Amino acid sequence: MNNYRIIDFPVNDKNNLNKFIDFTYKNEIYNGDKDYIPLLRVELSQRFSPSINPFFKHGQMHLFMVEYKGKIVGRASAHIDFQYVDYHQSKTGYFGFFECVNYVEASKLLLGHVCRWIKEKGMTEVIGPVNPTMSEEIGVLAEGFSAPVILTGYNPPYYPEILTNSGFNIVKTWYAWQVEIKAFTEKDGWLKNVTNNLEKRFQVKVRSVNMKKFDEELGVVKYLFNECWKKNWGFTPITDDDVKYVGSKLKSIIDPDLVLFAYINGQPVGVSVTLPNINEIISDLNGSLSPWNMAKLLYRLKFRKMKSIRVFMLGVLEEYRNRGLSALLYTKTALEVIKKGYTWGEASMTLEDNWEISNVIKNAGGVPYKKFYIFGKKL
Secondary structure, eight states: OTTEEEEEEETTOHHHHHHHHHTTTSOSTTTTOTTOOOOOHHHHHHTTOTTTOGGGGSEEEEEEEEEETTEEEEEEEEEEEHHHHHHHTOOEEEEEEEEEOSOHHHHHHHHHHHHHHHHHTTOSEEEEOBSSSTTSOBSEEEEOOSOOOTTOOOOOTTHHHHHHHTTOEEEEEEEEEEEEHHHHHTTHHHHHHHHHHHHHHHTEEEEEOOGGGHHHHHHHHHHHHHHHSTTSTTOOOOOHHHHHHHHHHHTTTOOGGGEEEEEETTEEEEEEEEEEOTHHHHTTSTTOOOHHHHHHHHHHHHHOOOOEEEEEEEEEOGGGTTSSHHHHHHHHHHHHHHHHTOOEEEEEEEETTOHHHHHHHHHTTOEEEEEEEEEEEEO
């Protein structure tokens, strides 16, 4: 270990933070990997900004890098979301933003320091990767190595092994499902009949998001998210600031026809959020929004038709489940997707034991094509 050195620092250490972020774009891990699509640098930087990211109102974070012979070969964050700790009454910390070359010694040293920091904060368990909350990229891709869609993770195939060899175990499995839109177009008439019958049977009103009242709509999303997902593994309640932060990032790419709310007796009971896959049009920018890249991005947003979408959220209040409302939101979305000419979609991420949503997706022709692991260990 004499050739290794750990650098640890708070997020307000701008010099080291820049090196931490630079590692996303200047490392050997993804050399020649055509499927790797890094986050836009401005978006990644905001995640470490206490003045922008509301995570820091209810969480703490410390950053680590590992050098080998003077060269940075890995990095990771150690962080604690006290909303998760309080809600679950569980002394659990997270590791995130993990990137490391294929040296087990480097990974062990890096994550060892991460675990030590989390333990010193009084936690007894660590899980991850979580970047930095459960509402953003989570897990390690273990199967289905292809280009990531919006707000999903990607990594080289050796990550599951290097994490296992660093003393971590798989604690949860998540799936991403691929759906070919042509499977929907062949059932266009059937889908319309299904949605009409379900709406009449349960007297459900489904409407799209009102972008002119976007802040009010975010309040509905917050309510439904906190109620629909509250019993899910890893759930963390979101605040007004949390939902505004995510909403501000997504507002410019949202297609209002693909964000749906279900109401019964005037009360919101379900939500579905489907996003155009912006990764298609940023894949060659290498995270940079230079003036030239910004011009390209704006042009593409206006004139280039994206081919794929991601079902980002799909939830129904517990008392209204098993009535077909999830299928209703899914099929209403499918009808819009057909009209808009998308060719395929991803529904993600679903927990391994969330059979209700998995069955809805499966019955609609979805096939599980990616598998992600959350790793963890006791401290």
